Amino acid sequence: MVFKNSETPxxxxxxxxxxxxxxRGDGEMxxxxxxxxxxxxxxxxxxNYFRNYVNGIANGxxxxxxxxxxxxxxGNFKNGKDDGLWQDFYSTGVIKRQSTFVNDKANLSKEEEKFYNLQNKAIDLMKEEDYSGAIKKLDQAEKLNSGYADLYFYRGTAKLDNPDFENAVVDLDKAIQLEPLYMEALANRAFAKIRKYEFKNGRTLSKTSEVTIMAVKDKVDIPAEEKAKICSDLNKSVELGDKKEMILDAIKNYCQ
Incomplete structure (x- = not known):
């Protein structure tokens, strides 16, 4: 960094x-x-975080x-890369996972590798809009690790897009139970509940064995108690930093 009218860093x-x-932050240059x-x-x-640097590269x-x-x-950095033992926690203080890194590669057990491979395959399938396939992969992953919030977030999101709103809420509830500050899960749980009412009052335009196209209203009537829960999730998601337009629009439509 060089100040204006100065040639000296x-x-x-x-x-x-x-x-x-x-x-917002402090340090030394x-x-x-x-x-x-x-x-x-x-x-x-x-x-938010602290980190040690040597010549602009994370070390220590x-x-x-x-x-x-x-x-x-x-955990520790070495030349900008994860090194040695790293521990991740839920906001409740419970350990989420821990890995030992050697040469920037996590030393995982065969069961851990299988779990993360299944989860990663599910994420890829979701990108391809194969939500049923993703759910099957995550069902297998759950048998290996039933205490991982991300698994329930991804499976709940896949069910939201499938669509299977009731079971999406069940999975997103589990994700939030494990991680109460799970910003994306809070938002998706709210939308799963909103979509349940939108589709309940929707009108089928066309239907095939694979796809159903429905017309839904921009805003539907939602019971007051359920609406309060939806708005709590949406507002907490924004408070945690998720300010997507669709979230702000939902707050405008249902919470004001």
């Missing part, structure tokens, strides 16, 4: 701020490159946090 401490005046400890914060003032111990202040991830 900056060395020394730096601080940047959010619009609300809270510190040497000859215009981040060196030493770099700390980044959430808009609410809580620490690092920690990342949830917005509630609980640890999210911790």
């Amino acid at each position: 900056y060395s020394g401490k730096f601080i940047d701020y959010f619009i609300n005046g809270n510190i 040497k000859d215009g490159i981040v060196s030493g400890l770099r700390t980044v914060y959430y808009p609410n003032g809580n620490k 111990y690092s920690e990342e946090y949830f917005q509630n202040g609980n640890i999210k991830q911790k």
Whole structure:
């Protein structure tokens, strides 16, 4: 980094701020490159993560946090790559997973490899819009690890797109039970509930053995108690940082 009207790269401490005046991050630079400890914060003032750098490259111990202040991830970097033991946590404090990295590759058991391969295949199938195939892969993965929030998020999302709204909510409930601050799962659970009512009152335009096309209203009547839960999920998702247009539109339509 070089300041205006200066040809000399900056060395020394730096601080940047959010619009609300809270510190966004701080650290030190040497000859215009981040060196030493770099700390980044959430808009609410809580620490987001800290990381150590040598000549702009992550080296040494690092920690990342949830917005509630609980640890999210911790481990060491070596020349910008994961090195040694890394631990991931849920916001409840429960360990999500831990892996030991050697030469930037996680040392996984055969069961762990099979689990992640099944999950990755499911994600690929979802990108191809083969939701039934993705659900089958995730059903197999669940037998290997029934305590992994991401699995239930992906399976719930596949069911949302399938569409199977009731069972989508069941899986997304499990994801959120394991990880209460799961931003994407909160949003998708809200949409699964909204879609349930939209499709309930929808009109079938055409139907084949593979595809059903329906016309639905932009806004439907939802019972007050259910609407309160939907709006709670949508607003919490936005609070956690998900400000997609479809979420803001849903809040405008159902929560204001």
